[in-house]
Amino acid sequence: MVLHGGTAHTRRVPLRHRLLAALVAVTWGLNFPAIHLSLEQFPPFFLVALRWTLIAVPTVLLVPRPRVAWRWVVGYGLGFGVLQFVFLYLAMDTGMPTGLASLVLQSSAPFTVLLAAALLRERLTPRQGLGVAVAVAGLGGIAVHRAGLDGGATLLPVVLTLCGGLGWAFGNLCNRRAQPDSPFRLMLWMSVVPPLPMLVLAFALEGPDRIRTSLTGLTTPTGLAAVGGLLFTVLVATLVGSGVWTWLMARHPSSVVAPFSMLVPVVGIGSSWLVLGEPTEPAELLLGVLVVGGVLLGSTPPRRREVDAGAGAGVDARLDPPTAEVSPPAR
Numbered sequence: 001m002v003l004h005g006g007t008a009h010t011r012r013v014p015l016r017h018r019l020l021a022a023l024v025a026v027t028w029g030l031n032f033p034a035i036h037l038s039l040e041q042f043p044p045f046f047l048v049a050l051r052w053t054l055i056a057v058p059t060v061l062l063v064p065r066p067r068v069a070w071r072w073v074v075g076y077g078l079g080f081g082v083l084q085f086v087f088l089y090l091a092m093d094t095g096m097p098t099g100l101a102s103l104v105l106q107s108s109a110p111f112t113v114l115l116a117a118a119l120l121r122e123r124l125t126p127r128q129g130l131g132v133a134v135a136v137a138g139l140g141g142i143a144v145h146r147a148g149l150d151g152g153a154t155l156l157p158v159v160l161t162l163c164g165g166l167g168w169a170f171g172n173l174c175n176r177r178a179q180p181d182s183p184f185r186l187m188l189w190m191s192v193v194p195p196l197p198m199l200v201l202a203f204a205l206e207g208p209d210r211i212r213t214s215l216t217g218l219t220t221p222t223g224l225a226a227v228g229g230l231l232f233t234v235l236v237a238t239l240v241g242s243g244v245w246t247w248l249m250a251r252h253p254s255s256v257v258a259p260f261s262m263l264v265p266v267v268g269i270g271s272s273w274l275v276l277g278e279p280t281e282p283a284e285l286l287l288g289v290l291v292v293g294g295v296l297l298g299s300t301p302p303r304r305r306e307v308d309a310g311a312g313a314g315v316d317a318r319l320d321p322p323t324a325e326v327s328p329p330a331r
Contacts, residue, residue: 029267041226077193083167102268131298
């Protein structure tokens with residue numbers, strides 16, 4: 001919703017852009033089994049460091065830095081690159097089911113919408129608010145269900161994954177505030193932030209011996225699968241998926257694009273079942289349907305009377321320019 005000289009209208013997302021958002025969901029969904037395979041070989045913090053180092057080195061050597069303030073590059077890198085994946089990889093390493101992780105991490109969508117409304121003054125329509133509430137109810141139900149399994153031992157990985165979703169949302173807002181001349185170059189340069197802090201965490205908490213051991217046996221079936229998973233994560237999920245997502249978020253309001261990320265669990269749960277033979281509890285599947293239902297409700301274009309109501313509420317005209325609609329993604 002935007003204002004032009006007091007006249008309100010809705011900026012609709014073109015069908016081809018919605019299809020691109022769906023394609024990103026497929027790559028991110030498939031990325032969860034890829035991460036699972038990589039964690040079979042590498043410790044989680046070291047794996048995060050490897051992931052971003054493989055992107056950061058060629059970026060520094062070959063890609064011009066985008067014209068944005070360093071604070072937004074650092075904020076984006078810390079939120080999306082460090083916090084999201086520290087908590088996600090740690091959660092999966094401590095027992096978070098792969099398919100369920102793909103679902104719970106999509107808490108970033110309601111986190112992004114709510115933080116954008118609170119910090120950036122983006123207007124939340126009643127339909128979007130209801131969609132967020134439905135999705136949050138589904139996520140909360142999953143947390144309650146997991147708390148009742150194995151004496152509550154399975155709750156901690158869910159909480160860690162939720163923290164990862166919050167980190168992703170924080171990175172989204174920093175990306176949005178950066179208003180980069182090239183969203184894709186910003187995504188690449190964000191990768192220079194995570195390697196050093198992640199290497200420090202890896203050596204301090206996982207230890208040199210565990211890291212050294214993970215670098216041996218890479219030609220075994222487990223090692224080859226881990227390397228393949230890492231390459232999929234870097235080349236497909238991060239470069240292609242996050243690049244397309246950043247491009248979309250630079251052109252459309254985050255409250256419209258961000259909910260598409262919650263379609264990731266459909267692919268994540270299905271691929272985890274097919275590739276890893278990992279079952280998902282029926283109750284969690286039903287709650288997942290609730291989450292996805294909230295996404296679809298929240299991403300539906302507002303009705304005319306909602307647009308008119310927004311005009312009467314005096315929507316902030318600073319939300320109008322496409323270049324001001326920046327914030328992205330992955331996985």
